[in-house]
Amino acid sequence: MADRSFSRADSTTRPTAILGTCFHTPAYGSFEMLEQALIELDDHGVIERVTTPVDPAYRERLRSAREANDRKPGYLLELDKDEVALPGFIDLHVHAPQWPQAGIALDEPLEVWLNERTFPLEAKFGIEARGSSLGSSFTLPVYQDLVQTLLSRGTTTCVYFGSADVRGSEALAKTCASIGQRAIVGKVVMDDPSANPDFYRDTSTEQALAETEGFIAAIEGHSGKCAANDPRFPGIYPAVTPRFIPSCTEAALSGLGEIARAHDAYVQSHCDESQWQSSVARERFGKSDAEALADFGLLKRKAVMAHGTFLLDGEAEIFRTTGTALAHCPISNAYFGNAVCPVRRIHGQGVHIGLGTDISGGFSPSLYDNIRMAVMASRILEDGVDARVPSERRGANEPSRVSAAEALYLATKGGGEALDLPIGSFEVGQSLDMQVIDLKRPFADLTGNGVFTRPADQLERILYLSTPENIRKVLVQGTCVLSRDDR
Ligand SMILES: [Zn+2]
Incomplete structure (x- = not known):
């Protein structure tokens, strides 16, 4: 009889919302930068809503997410100003x-x-x-x-x-x-x-x-x-x-x-x-x-x-x-x-x-x-x-x-x-699988000292020059499974 016991990674640290700038590729041949996007998750770590500053509801949703975070720390994961996210x-x-x-x-x-x-x-x-x-x-x-x-x-x-x-x-x-x-x-x-x-x-x-x-x-x-x-x-x-x-x-x-x-x-x-x-x-x-x-x-x-x-x-x-x-x-x-x-x-x-x-x-x-x-x-x-x-x-x-x-x-x-799985982008209905990239690590600066600021240039710098050192957090279905908090 096979042993069917599965121990699972602790999902109690899962945030309910994430705020930060994200790159993804919903369609082949192009990319999107979601600047300061608020990504909200359901109880299973699946993306329920994505709003950006141009959306009328954005300010109110962000305010309530921050209030929720005050009541329950860990509710909102805010990326730092030098961090961006890619899909896992x-x-x-x-x-x-x-x-x-x-x-x-x-x-x-x-x-x-x-x-x-x-x-x-x-x-x-x-x-x-x-x-x-x-x-x-x-x-x-x-x-x-x-x-x-x-x-x-x-x-x-x-x-x-x-x-x-x-x-x-x-x-x-x-x-x-x-x-x-x-x-x-x-x-x-x-x-x-x-x-x-x-x-x-x-x-x-x-x-x-x-x-x-x-x-x-x-x-x-x-x-x-x-x-x-x-x-x-x-x-x-x-x-x-x-x-x-x-x-x-x-x-x-x-x-x-x-x-x-x-x-x-x-x-x-x-x-x-x-x-x-x-x-x-x-x-x-x-x-x-x-x-x-x-x-x-x-x-x-x-x-x-x-x-x-x-x-x-x-x-x-x-x-x-x-x-x-x-x-x-x-x-x-x-x-x-x-x-x-x-x-x-x-x-x-x-x-x-x-x-x-x-x-x-x-x-x-x-x-x-x-x-x-x-x-x-x-x-x-x-x-x-x-x-x-x-x-x-x-x-x-x-x-x-x-x-x-x-x-x-x-x-x-x-x-x-x-x-045939709902993974790979930050669209509604997809599992929140994310890697958080710190663009300004010592000797691993992906910003090019700020010389190039077009989103396409930023993304190419990330794809060509990222090192494991730049990857600071990894989330799978909303749960943080890797964190390097030594900033
Ligand atoms: Zn093989």
Whole structure:
């Protein structure tokens, strides 16, 4: 019997209103600055009302919020004059047990990186059953450090691959709940004995499917009413998680598709990551990676596929019609993708798309770094790479650039759309997920000494130059889960 107890981050410090200047991207391609906005929350940390000084009701609402704060300190969170807020980031692709090797062995070919580095590391992650409790000297500290590190970089929602160990993956979900980060978590399935090392794989297809069902039950509770689903707290959701087609048997892939359908569960996997990976489905099944995943029932709304570097137009159409989302991981792609993902084209084809760090194929836990890389990679894609080739043939034969504001959209609202969750902006009805940026930290001054004051310039300074030091508070569904009050 799985242990269903979830301890949750303390939500008693949740403010009811927040006053400050906020940037967000309600639509792709543009941003809004809400200057001195008053954001009011309901009892569950969801945005109920947003007013700015041009609204007739603003002065009265602000006055009553301040009076309420006098009666009940903590009612109103007022940002300081040098602080602004961004929506919390949404990281669509992280391999939690790879965190200790972030930045290591990235010069190795993919098969060496996987077989000699990654699989031996992931195989270490596991939890021994001790009665009904969980415990480990190794797994929990790494997962706790990862979740807190991601929060400290402004990531308030994260989509995690656990390892093949089901109890360790449960521990990851519970770690997210207790620290207060919204999370989608999966126990990785890799059951094909001919494709995976003996020291790290599911012992059988039946066991992999049964553990996946058990994992869903442990996170959701059979009634769907365990603490993981308490609407007062950020959601913790289970994901059906075939590692990728090359590591799974057909029986596992179709069984997982059936489980995902039966439970209306999230699905996460990899699709068309690299030259090699995109060729495997064609050799095995005579069809593209996306066609094969779709035929196994693994592409649907609430399915997030990492990379898509080699996604063909017909595959993008499958993504669009099924509602499947793509996690663009530009830093990882530079090492293992063999190409640049055509983000602008895929977004233009109507596919939901957001950003992922892909720890540890990508070395950085920060979506700021991935916003920067998404912009840079798109420029390289458009311009090309080999100066010996004439300019008209050097780059992609189509406009490919992604702007900083567009990349911010991918890291926020785009991620929320990918997950079908009301997160990623400061609009009414969205969960209040927020990172508070101090623009004037020592040696991390984002104001440019006040030389440039246009909102667009300010936002670009934040996106390109923010450090973890600038992120002073992080709120998830209204609850402050990280605070650095050493001003
Ligand atoms: Zn990955």
